[in-house]
Amino acid sequence: MVSAATITEVADGVFAHAQPDGGWCLNNAVLVTGREGNRSAADGGHRALLVDTAATEARARALRTALLDVSPTPPQLLVNTHFHGDHTFGNFVFPEAVVVGHERSRTEMAEAGLHLTGLWPDVDWGDLELTLPQVTYRDRLTLHVGDILAELIHLGPAHTTNDTVVWLPGQRVLVTGDLVMAGVTPFCPMGSVSGTLDALGTLRALGARTVVTGHGPVAGPEVFDTTESYLRWIQDLAREGLAAGLTPLDVARQTDLGVYAGLLDSERLVPNLHRAYAEERGVAPGEPLDIGALFQEMVEFHGRLPACRA
Numbered sequence: 001m002v003s004a005a006t007i008t009e010v011a012d013g014v015f016a017h018a019q020p021d022g023g024w025c026l027n028n029a030v031l032v033t034g035r036e037g038n039r040s041a042a043d044g045g046h047r048a049l050l051v052d053t054a055a056t057e058a059r060a061r062a063l064r065t066a067l068l069d070v071s072p073t074p075p076q077l078l079v080n081t082h083f084h085g086d087h088t089f090g091n092f093v094f095p096e097a098v099v100v101g102h103e104r105s106r107t108e109m110a111e112a113g114l115h116l117t118g119l120w121p122d123v124d125w126g127d128l129e130l131t132l133p134q135v136t137y138r139d140r141l142t143l144h145v146g147d148i149l150a151e152l153i154h155l156g157p158a159h160t161t162n163d164t165v166v167w168l169p170g171q172r173v174l175v176t177g178d179l180v181m182a183g184v185t186p187f188c189p190m191g192s193v194s195g196t197l198d199a200l201g202t203l204r205a206l207g208a209r210t211v212v213t214g215h216g217p218v219a220g221p222e223v224f225d226t227t228e229s230y231l232r233w234i235q236d237l238a239r240e241g242l243a244a245g246l247t248p249l250d251v252a253r254q255t256d257l258g259v260y261a262g263l264l265d266s267e268r269l270v271p272n273l274h275r276a277y278a279e280e281r282g283v284a285p286g287e288p289l290d291i292g293a294l295f296q297e298m299v300e301f302h303g304r305l306p307a308c309r310a
Helices: 057-068 085-093 103-112 115-119 193-206 223-243 248-254 266-280 291-302
Strands: 006-011 014-018 029-035 046-051 077-079 098-102 135-137 140-145 148-155 163-168 173-177 210-213
Touching: 006 210, 014 057, 029 140, 029 148, 046 140, 046 148, 057 085, 077 140, 085 115, 098 103, 098 163, 103 135, 148 193, 163 193, 173 193, 193 223, 193 266, 210 223, 223 248, 223 266, 248 266, 248 291, 266 291
Parallel strands: 046 077, 077 098, 098 135, 173 210
Antiparallel strands: 006 014, 014 029, 029 046, 140 148, 148 163, 163 173
């Protein structure tokens, strides 16, 4: 059974599609709808952009149905904020759309394939078809969605090496992908702790009024504060752990989560510490780590497979 998602108009022509509770594989998507000149929707005067899709076939089809309730046409453009399957597996449900992503997103999506499905074999993933970005960019790309301007900005390495944020300056709405999450533990073993902190400075400078993060409820710019303080805490833990000769798992086991105990998916502490340790040792941001081994260590720390209700 697919749990109910919510769709909310967060600015004129901008709709956030949120899947509670925002935990593993329960991501957000955003629909941007604009007018093309003075023509009516029936005359082709409506343009639509979708940011991200969903993890399973059923959730992606439910997303399509929800979007068509508020838009007279399916999206012609589809932006993936990064390569992870919960944001990209549903691309194929929108065959009318040209898929856009960072150049590394296309590469890493192709390399990962449907690997995510093997981590949670009990999830009903459906009959998935991998659809890669057909248009890629390197640093910045501007899209015109009718009368709405959408700026694609590559930041990082942060959550991954191929993060895209979507900035709608006219509406002051920022779509962050998983570079920022609301009420959910940050996750950057595939990217960078320091790189995420650098990226947050860029995001703050945009002056967003509304922030739709990769997971969790729609927020304001205050959502950056939790991400920043958590990651600085991770850096402190890594420095102290290295000085004491402890492993990331050792540190995680003796750490009180304190103010971060209420964030979903707290077991991410272990892989986040591994990335912070690597950076303290001089490993370049985004340099690949053994993610499979980190996932298994996270499972060991958690005592079971993390909950995925996709």
